[in-house]
Amino acid sequence: MKLNERVDAVRETGLQHRFGRKAPDLGPARTPEAPVEVPVATIIPEPIAVVKVDPLVELKERAAQELFVRIGSRLNDASLSEEQLHTYARAELSSIVAAEQVPLSSDERTRLIAEIGADVLGYGPLEVLLNDETVTEIMVNGPEQIFVERHGQLTLSDSSFASEAQLRRVIERIVAKVGRRIDESSPLVDARLADGSRVNAIIPPLAVDGSLLTIRKFAREPLTVYDLIRFGTLSVGMAEVLEGCVAAKLNIIVSGGTGTGKTTLLNVLSAFIPANERIITIEDAVELQLQQDHVIRLESRPANIEGKGEITIRDLVRNSLRMRPDRIVIGECRGGESLDMLQAMNTGHEGSISTVHSNSPRDAVARLETLVLMAGMDLPLRAIREQISSAIDVIVQISRLKDGTRRITHVTEVQGMEGDIVTLQDVFVFDFTAGVDEDGHVLGHAVPAGVRPRFADKFREMGIALSPGVFQADLTTRGRR
Template sequence: MRPEGSILADELHTLPVPPPPPAPPAAAATVTPGPLSQRTAVAASTTDNRSAQRRALANQEADRIEDLKASVHAELLKELGPHLYDADMDQSELDQRVRTVLAEVLSAQDRPLSNSDRARVTQEISDDILGYGPIDPYLRDPEVSEVMVNGHNDVWLEKSGRLTKAEAHFADEAHLRRTIDKIVSRIGRRVDESSPMVDARLPDGSRVNAIVPPLSIDGSALTIRKFATDPLTVADLITFGSLSPATADFLEACVRGRLNVIVSGGTGAGKTTTLNVLSSFIPSDERIVTIEDAAELQLNQDHVVRLESRPANIEGKGAVTIRDLVKNSLRMRPDRIVVGEVRDASALDMLQAMNTGHDGSICTLHSNGPRDTLARMETMVLMAGMDLPIRAIREQVASAVDLIVHQSRFKDGSRRITHITEVERMEGEVITLQDVFVFDNSAGFDENGRVLGRLRSTGLRPKFVEKLAYNNVAVDPALFRLDRA
């Protein structure tokens, strides 16, 4: 017989085992993450990996396209050679030839290209060969007024007076330098370490400035101020609010009446545009000589002679300055002399021209206001090296200059004429000035920051009205009626 204790132990083994008690809530909160959290983490990791793979593939594709562009570009240069810079070849013929050879070279490539990639490569290489590389689309865009390249990887634009960063860049510094060389070589100028600064122009008259290392520390800098294919007219300036219809009539009378006019203002204030508009008032039966650093003026008269200064050659010789051209223009029987900008000793020769029978001359000058314009003119006359007393210079200025048209650029990007000022006469040691029209900004700005002011008459009648009458130009006295807000 088995002991009683053994029988009890066997019975206990056959009894069902009760389930474990449920875990308390606090314990449930501290358990390790369940399967759902693990799947979420794995999915997020997979998404990150796929994004990284897509970025890597995109970078590989971009590198492949860049390599393809470089090889096609090299093949194109081999095929066309010196034809690209043949001055006798018509531009349309060169364009057709480049596109034909480009299509042949792309077809011969052993790397497959999608239609979109082929179109992109064709456009970018065409821009590079025939135009100015990555900035070419912006030069074609009528809304862009200025293109600024601050090194090969930093391009900025001016649109409606505001600066915006462009989504474009040059491949490297060498690519940017090739573009600069292409621009300046077409007008017989150069830029290198021995001559690291240059002013030039594009075929359409757009102004170009380039400065390269070692003067430009972070890479070459290129600035292009575009000029519209159709130059702005006086009607455009009235529409933009730069001047009023009354002031436009008054300025037209001043130009036709052969007054000597200085257009002043700061950098980018629109002086050259205003000079172009004022020059359009010159009668078509007069001989006009224009003198500029880089030819920008676009006059529609029949009898216009355009002169352009020239920098020194690589030996430091052969420079022809604005002053030299002003002196030479006096022997060319001009009715009007129009100088793009007076910035040095040429001011003395300009004053002498205005005082020796060449009435109706017009020029521009950098300054901050009408009074400052006269001070700058005095300073530039002293740069001529003549030991002239200040009073003699001021008498020359008071005798030569009749009118100052001062222009400013406001914070909202608009460019407005702010002063139309008569230069009267000497009183003691001071030249007296009289404002005829002044910009009234008492209206302030609107909710978008746009200036609301406008030019208003001061109610003063200028003394040179008699001179205008002598030249058979009548001015309506109502123009000078006091204009109240």
């Protein structure tokens, strides 16, 4: 047997032993003299992706560091106003950029100074988004990814942070202005911007892929009931009834999911409170923008670095009862303060308004039951339900529909107890039967349920006039019901 034949036999026997079957035909054994043919495609290198790099990045970084050195001691100088600090910083930046001797046009120089000033004194790449009135929410998922919400839809922004360090500086600047702190020992925080926009930040080690920042912007001018009617959030008849509920000092709960506009609606309802009443607002982070003159705003406080000094919403609710309030407006009930709120409503503090997270009026009642149990009081469920049924008069359910719009889907009266069940009666409901148009926009609107609520008698006693037929359902709605 020739050498090549013996090699082929050994090779086939080894493969049979390895795979437990006859080896596949691999072709004739290649001798050392046989040239190895390499396909041309395997030796052509793949194209390298071109990454866009801002040619001014290094200049920005150097100028920013130099500006920190020059004005570092003045950043926290209480004697300087924000405008004076910005004026001084712009003057220093102009001299720093001029000293770099980089050939720049006047437009490039102006843009460079503005961007560096935003990085050092402002909010960096977020400045443009914060000034964009069409942006309602900003979501920073690490330094390289910023999503924004416009008209209820999420899109990826072209803006980004240069580094994690720049993002951290912006977060620290935000929380420092409201007396909060964020570090490894306290890696998450709720804060607010100067215009009242809500801010939530979370940093490593809790945020695995980089610091996270969420900003829910508020309108520069508070929205009014006329704006909500124009947006389709509520109807004219619904607005008339809700104004009457506030004037009649009914206790109201605004119910809805995250991002549905509960705080905005709470602000609009609070605007119906008469100007001669003393209003106390209680919030985790101040967001309400009440326009009355006699408003006292209270804000909770987290524990300090030693774990002491915490003032909770529940503490503030209890204290507010000693401050002679005509109205108590609680930004959100999310814990044991729900029990204190219900007790306040049941002991003469009528006309109180608050919000709760839930998906329907019935869920709102169940949610309040759970929150009362979080107060640590071993109360029987029936006692809690009796408290809820006697304290709450109206539940307003607001929802965010699939087309991104916010609509009030229910105005529901709490009528009392039947056995162990809290009875609810819809006054207005959203009609979804109209469907959607070709662009996916919901065509429905809120309609009266056709039932006259019990609180209408209180309206009559207090002289609150309503349009005739405001509670009457049309024939089409009656037929569907």
